Amino acid sequence: xxxxxxxxxxxxxxxxxxxxxxxxxxxxxxxxxxxxxxxxxxxxxxxxxxxxxxxxxxxxxxxxxxxxxxxxxxxxxxxxxxxxxxxxxxxxxxxxxxxxxxxxxxxxxxxxxxxxxxxxxxxxxxxxxxxxxxxxxxxxxxxxxxxxxxxxxxxxxxxxxxxxxxxxxxxxxxxxxxxxxxxxxxxxxxxxxxxxxxxxxxxxxxxxxxxxxxxxxxxxxxxxxxxxxxxxxxxxxxxxxxxxxxxxxxxxxxxxxxxxxxxxxxxxxxxxxxxxxxxxxxxxxxxxxxxxxxxxxxxxxxxxxxxxxxxxxxxxxxxxxxxxxxxxxxxxxxxxxxxxxxxxxxxxxxxxxxxxxxxxxxxxxxxxxxxxxxxxxxxxxxxxxxxxxxxxxxxxxxxxxxxxxxxxxxxxxxxxxxxxxxxxxxxxxxxxxxxxxxxxxxxxxxxxxxxxxxxxxxxxxxxxxxxxxxxxxxxxxxxxxxxxxxxxxxxxxxxxxxxxxxxxxxxxxxxxxxxxxxxxxxxxxxxxxxxxxxxxxxxxxxxxxxxxxxxxxxxxxxxxxxxxxxxxxxxxxxxxxxxxxxxxxxxxxxxxxxxxxxxxxxxxxxxxxxxxxxxxxxxxxxxxxxxxxxxxxxxxxxxxxxxxxxxxxxxxxxxxxxxxxxxxxxxxxxxxxxxxxxxxxxxxxxxxxxx
Numbered sequence: 001x002x003x004x005x006x007x008x009x010x011x012x013x014x015x016x017x018x019x020x021x022x023x024x025x026x027x028x029x030x031x032x033x034x035x036x037x038x039x040x041x042x043x044x045x046x047x048x049x050x051x052x053x054x055x056x057x058x059x060x061x062x063x064x065x066x067x068x069x070x071x072x073x074x075x076x077x078x079x080x081x082x083x084x085x086x087x088x089x090x091x092x093x094x095x096x097x098x099x100x101x102x103x104x105x106x107x108x109x110x111x112x113x114x115x116x117x118x119x120x121x122x123x124x125x126x127x128x129x130x131x132x133x134x135x136x137x138x139x140x141x142x143x144x145x146x147x148x149x150x151x152x153x154x155x156x157x158x159x160x161x162x163x164x165x166x167x168x169x170x171x172x173x174x175x176x177x178x179x180x181x182x183x184x185x186x187x188x189x190x191x192x193x194x195x196x197x198x199x200x201x202x203x204x205x206x207x208x209x210x211x212x213x214x215x216x217x218x219x220x221x222x223x224x225x226x227x228x229x230x231x232x233x234x235x236x237x238x239x240x241x242x243x244x245x246x247x248x249x250x251x252x253x254x255x256x257x258x259x260x261x262x263x264x265x266x267x268x269x270x271x272x273x274x275x276x277x278x279x280x281x282x283x284x285x286x287x288x289x290x291x292x293x294x295x296x297x298x299x300x301x302x303x304x305x306x307x308x309x310x311x312x313x314x315x316x317x318x319x320x321x322x323x324x325x326x327x328x329x330x331x332x333x334x335x336x337x338x339x340x341x342x343x344x345x346x347x348x349x350x351x352x353x354x355x356x357x358x359x360x361x362x363x364x365x366x367x368x369x370x371x372x373x374x375x376x377x378x379x380x381x382x383x384x385x386x387x388x389x390x391x392x393x394x395x396x397x398x399x400x401x402x403x404x405x406x407x408x409x410x411x412x413x414x415x416x417x418x419x420x421x422x423x424x425x426x427x428x429x430x431x432x433x434x435x436x437x438x439x440x441x442x443x444x445x446x447x448x449x450x451x452x453x454x455x456x457x458x459x460x461x462x463x464x465x466x467x468x469x470x471x472x473x474x475x476x477x478x479x480x481x482x483x484x485x486x487x488x489x490x491x492x493x494x495x496x497x498x499x500x501x502x503x504x505x506x507x508x509x510x511x512x513x514x515x516x517x518x519x520x521x522x523x524x525x526x527x528x529x530x531x532x533x534x535x536x537x538x539x540x541x542x543x544x545x546x547x548x549x550x551x552x553x554x555x556x557x558x559x560x561x562x563x564x565x566x567x568x569x570x571x572x573x574x575x576x577x578x579x580x581x582x583x584x585x586x587x588x589x590x591x592x593x594x595x596x597x598x599x600x601x602x603x604x605x606x607x608x609x610x611x612x613x614x615x616x617x618x619x620x621x622x623x624x625x626x627x628x629x630x631x632x633x634x635x636x637x638x639x640x641x642x643x644x645x646x647x648x649x650x651x652x653x654x655x656x657x658x659x660x661x662x663x664x665x666x667x668x669x670x671x672x673x674x675x676x677x678x679x680x681x682x683x684x685x686x687x688x689x690x691x
Contacts, residue, residue: 248494481665
């Protein structure tokens, strides 16, 4: 046994499962990609770990931590293949999920159908128990009614139950009491209480959080149990953490109890890693660009840290929990290229997925994808894809793209080339539109932002996107194809807490009493958070607290989230909090109203447990020499692009486009008129050449 101490980061994707092996004392990273197994994702995890052990000569007892991200819960929600579940509500609220927010799906198309409710109406059960708006019990539980409810739930054959009693965000005790009875009467059925999982006002949104948690909990619990069994079978006894929506990680036990905290964790991990690489290069203003097999995920970071949102969607359903603010576009390497009935070229949103995958994979795919277009244009070499482990069928890709070219009316011997270029332009335009909207909403200048490209197809397409979006810089990390797995290793342990606290703050005696109530809520949240973090594992060192308030002027429709700077936390009072709110309101809207009363709506608190960091290894200087040339097509003409091995590009090395940089997990395409230079971490910085 050596003195090494290893950590393993894992990210399960639709096409590949990515692995990063960090040797903490020696500050080295090793990477691996394993084809995903959609029927049993844990099998790909087991195979990948076997490969890591064999390739690096390590043993299971040298592993101190495993951090795992997965999209299993997200896919189950989107594809509506979660558990058969029931919802228990206070009498009179049976139509809660169907009424929702009384909004039409489309303001322009009255014929567009509404989304199907998460729980069918025949599985929504009413009960007399309810609370008042102040949190006191209006109608307690009736034992006979609870017994009858348990019988109906058992007869319905459900695997999970969500409980949503009126006003339970004030106090979850009534829901907990009901859940205790149901757990005794229904062994094996998983129960979720809305007042425990996310105690925030708004019955519909809180009901969805509880419902989605119950909906995916049986599936996620089953997967986590298989994962633990497979890792134990390999002799790994190290703690297992699961990546979370907020860019942090959770213990496996917490993730099993709260799987809703993990549904958007994959994209969040990539943003965490991007900010780490950006800060190392003194680039705090970045746009993350994670292009995988199915979609491209984009996030804007303005100050070197991930930005959060509490108003995102999971499939058709709003999610009001804090998540890293990432937007998805249906354009990935596996996105299908097709022609509509009018003969217009389209890209996505349908994807070839991992099975059968793009036509060039030779697994039975018949519809061309963006990956096939890269092969046709010479950007991807069929012989060196995935380090030569996976040979691609260039002829099949050409024939598939040529068939689309014929359908679109392209002519001539190079019509497949023209169609492939057109498909890449369409995909770039879709992504550039989304980036433009995000930057316009933030009110920032795109010229100050760098595009951080990762994912299997991110570096391949990033320069094309930068041209389309008129960005001036692109950053490509050293191992972009496994970047989300690296982000999992770089994340600290984090969990968010919330309480509704609607109070007016100011100088009146009533307002002073309200501030005391707000302070008590904050203290209770901090006590709960510190108790939780103390049980999340021995690897956690110091912990930090982040506090924010949702606030508004009295009678104002919208709220602002005000994050309290750490230096104000100890001595925070209503005056300093009010000053923060006025300043933020003036920054966003150009005015403030200091004489208007301020109302708090929600107190939010995050606890962050610091894990000893994984250092990003530096690279030595080098003078890379091209390994050859190949013809690529761009802008309607041929180019002789020099081919470089990424492993040979060290600190200070410069490569001039057109060029191809190849590595195990991806291919980077550098356009004519652009150049790339590597920094101390080996990150490639692509910029336009001086005129």
